[in-house]
Amino acid sequence: MRTHIIKAILLQELFITIKSFEVIFDIVVFPGMSIIVFGFLSSYIAGSSNSVLGHSLLMGMILWQIIFIIQYSVSVGSLWNI
């Protein structure tokens, strides 16, 4: 493992991430919209039945975004180079 090579790829990833609308939409806008939708849905559910159910929806969405973003980054990263 050579750290300067890993740093170089990370730098490339940083530049692609902040300059690419595709990546910004995929990992910021879409997850953000999902969280807003589920936020209001959970507020509605919490108001009508119980708050634990509403909160479990929000918690599920936040944790799911972790899986999505990491898997997306690992898989899509290669597509910028091929």
Place this chain on the structure above:
Amino acid sequence: MFITPIKVSEYLLAYSLSGVAKAFVIFFISSIAINAFFHYDIFSLGMIPLTVYIINLIFFSFSLGIVILGLIFRLGTRIQAFAWGLLPVFQPLSAALYPISVLPVPLQIMSYLLPPSFIFESARYTLKSGGVQWGNVEIAFIENIIYFILAIFFFNYMFKKSKETGQFARNEGS
């Protein structure tokens, strides 16, 4: 990129680190926004349970990401939609938003093959009662280790096959 003297292990590690960094940034921003607008603090699960859950989810993401990456190297960009389109297939099975018990029995069996199912089950339990279902966490951890090892083998095999069949050279720009 592979005309440079880069090792596959360095390539995978760098993209994994990049993914984790992005996920943490989005996670913290989302947590703050949800706390501010919807009055739910995910950190109320407790730092230890949350850390254990996130580590398990990270490893599952690595495994799935590496498998898809292997497929892309082997089959080319014609299956690039897998990179963002395959994960949603797993969402209904991983019981992120509802308990596994609401799924039909055949789907429950498939659900138990996915580590996130156990993590989400335990996370819901933590939310309700404050404890951690360590049995579920252990199963998820064991499944994650198995899948991670299998994913690495799968990727190496696909990478090798990609070179043997000439697909690697046809992946333009690589």
